[in-house]
Amino acid sequence: xxxxxSTDATGTASPTTAGAARLxxxxxxxxxxxxxxLAAAYGALSAAVLLTVTVLxxxxxxxxxxxxxxxxxxxxxxxxxxxxxxxxSRGTRWxxxxxxxxxxxxxxxxxxVDMIPGVCPLWFAxxxxxxxxxxxxxxxxxxxxxxxAAFPKP
Numbered sequence: 001x002x003x004x005x006s007t008d009a010t011g012t013a014s015p016t017t018a019g020a021a022r023l024x025x026x027x028x029x030x031x032x033x034x035x036x037x038l039a040a041a042y043g044a045l046s047a048a049v050l051l052t053v054t055v056l057x058x059x060x061x062x063x064x065x066x067x068x069x070x071x072x073x074x075x076x077x078x079x080x081x082x083x084x085x086x087x088x089s090r091g092t093r094w095x096x097x098x099x100x101x102x103x104x105x106x107x108x109x110x111x112x113v114d115m116i117p118g119v120c121p122l123w124f125a126x127x128x129x130x131x132x133x134x135x136x137x138x139x140x141x142x143x144x145x146x147x148x149a150a151f152p153k154p
Contacts, residue, residue: 031147032089043078103139
């Protein structure tokens with residue numbers, strides 16, 4: 001069965017037949033729900049790291065601009081990933097493709113940068129790596145055959 005595509009009022013192409021049917025399949029809905037939960041967990045853990053940095057700074061500990069920027073940036077990326085996951089679950093192909101890419105690239109980037117000697121304290125590297133775990137798990141689901149089938153190539 002081929003998939004035809006239509007354009008909605010916003011100019012977004014959306015699946016109209018086979019892809020749409022797969023998008024509303026219970027297994028696809030369940031997979032998207034799990035990816036949303038994992039993205040939310042990524043955000044919650046990122047917020048906890050930023051809160052830790054804030055508490056350390058307010059209690060007189062040395063906190064570098066790298067720690068502030070990195071923890072704030074990771075929290076912002078969590079919000080973007082969650083937003084794109086919501087859009088993807090509603091059938092937006094471009095958002096789905098970005099979730100697929102970010103869920104693979106972000107955990108690798110987080111761990112790689114934190115492994116550079118002297119960039120950040122060990123506790124911070126471990127906390128950031130912990131943040132990356134739910135997003136890495138989301139990568140397996142978002143790149144799996146179930147969700148890919150809901151977004152066939154045009």
